[in-house]
Amino acid sequence: MNTHFIAIGGSAMHNLAIALKDKGYHVTGSDDAIFEPSKSRLEIKGILPQEMGWFPDKITPNIDAVILGMHAHQDNPELAKAKELGLKIYSYPEFLYEQSKNKTRVVIAGSHGKTTITSMILHVLNFHQKDVDFMVGAQLEGFDCMVKLTQDNDFMVLEGDEYLSSPIDLRSKFLLYQPNIALLSGIAWDHINVFKTFDDYIEQFRKFVASITPGGVLVYNEEDAEVVKVVDAAENYFRKIPYKTPEYEINNDQVYLKTEMGDIPLSIFGAHNLLNLEGARHICQQLGIMDESFYEAIMSFKGASKRLEKVEREDKGTLYKDFAHAPSKVKATVKAFKEQFKKEKTYGFLELHTYSSLNPIFLEQYDHAMDGLDEAIVFYSEDALKIKRMEPISPELIQEKFKNNHLKVFTKAEDLHAYWNTLDKATGAYLMMSSGNFGGLDLTK
Structure with a gap:
């Protein structure tokens, strides 16, 4: 499959480009500026553009998919050429859905905590050698790339962002994933430049919950009043699993999680991280990881990049x-x-x-x-x-x-x-x- 990235150097975009290259796709791309670490990582894979700028001549009829990043503008000359040729143009989340539509999609959403929760889930799955496709918004210890796409894996774990999908698709990214299993960690007004009122912002989460597939599962933070309102008002059918901050204590600067299996020492701290951990535990249960195995793995989780x-x-x-x-x-x-x-x-x-x-x-x-x-x-x-x-x-x-x-x-x-x-x-x-x-x-x- 021939794919071309408009704005290939972005944090998310370059990881998707690398994942597709690893999958065996033919990958090209353009950008007007690419910084580290994206530059070196693309160069190692042989897909770093030879020169910066936009080149409509790169857009040819044999391209199967054009993937458009948020960094590009609506008047981008490569985008105009792709439209002129009638090529299929995807936003980043739209293409991820296309890659995962035959898999069980697990989407982690919320104004805060989604990167950490997704990272916790992937750490636990990786610890127990359970292979899944994924997309996460932070570099994780033990993972070379923030995106993984395969032909064979049954599950895909996606960090679900409420921000816009692309310059020509103004839907929230997470509305394109149609989750079978979802988590909602919290709602607190953000991205005021796009969502001018709090209700406009909340509306994205109402739509997200409505997008859960029939008979699916929603794990949600019952300590967040706005989350509870959204979940209670939902009219579609799915199973609801609430979670809350678990018991813990701090002894000599060491955090211990209180469980039926005894006190579990952790490498992270903070009540909000313990709340994230509890959400991750419930999602892992849905993926076949029972509590004993979850606690065994989570002890070595040190946090996502730039999160405490x-x-x-x-x-x-x-x-x-x-x-x-x-x-x-x-x-x-x-x-x-x-x-x-x-x-x-x-x-x-x-x-x-x-x-x-x-x-x-x-x-x-x-x-x-x-x-x-x-x-x-x-x-x-x-x-x-x-x-x-x-x-x-x-x-x-x-x-x-x-x-x-x-x-x-x-x-x-x-x-x-x-x-x-x-x-x-x-x-x-x-x-x-x-x-x-x-x-x-x-x-x-």
Whole structure:
């Protein structure tokens, strides 16, 4: 099968390209910029474009599938040529469904926790050598690629994202998967640039639940009031399995899960991660992994990339980085960090980096998000606001919206870095929350 990727360098897109190459497909692609690690990984597989840019001549009648990434624009010249030739154009999720429509599809959805839960499930399955197809949004220990597609596997585990499918398909990605087994971890308003109201955002999850195949299964977080409302209002037929935070305790900085089989030591921490673990356990049951086998495997799970991930520092200091940027994720991560490091002075750094987090209306959601930390710091770039064509935001507004008068606010990377250099990172515990890089801050030094 001949496939061509428009915007092949994206985090998700390049992994799908590699998976198709491994499956034996002929893969080509284009992009206007490709960064590491995508660049090296595509080059190793022999599918890195020889030059950057868009080349309509690459689009030929013998292409069986054009896969369009979100990074491309509606007026992309390769897209125009594909339309002109009448080629089949897929969004990323649409093509994944096409690859898995004859398999049992397991879709993990929710505003927060979906990457971690999907990672937990795959870790457990991999531990017990149960082979499945998958797509996950983070690099996992023991996995070479974030996407795996085969002819023979019976199951496909998919991380279900509510964001848009492609520039020409404005449906939420997870609405294209039609799950046989689904999980819903939580609902908290996100992607305000696309979903202008909370109800518009919730509507995507209503549609997701409605897309579960007849007689399917939904595992859901019964501690989330919005999730419960969506599940209770569903009119289609499926089996409902609720889950909640399991009992656990912390002894000498070690987290133990309380089970009927005794106390299980874990390599992760935080109530939200224990809640994620419980959701993963129920999904694994549906895949034939019983509790004893699940606990045996989950003990060695160290977390998904950039989800409370420990950074090894030269000074052996305690520092964790986390992808948290949405308010609900920040609050859960801060709570977990404070609970785990009660005896340490805690420093929390948050970079406001996304369109949503820099929107004055959405900032209301961050109220008290950084409370309880000994030192709380928020960084956002004034230059980034200009690039995104957004209105200026004052540090005073940030303090007001966070409802934290002790919050330190930096708007210039050089000022943040100067403050960072005054701190003795060998003492205390540091939590770095961002989908960016704090203006190029080196967290290892």
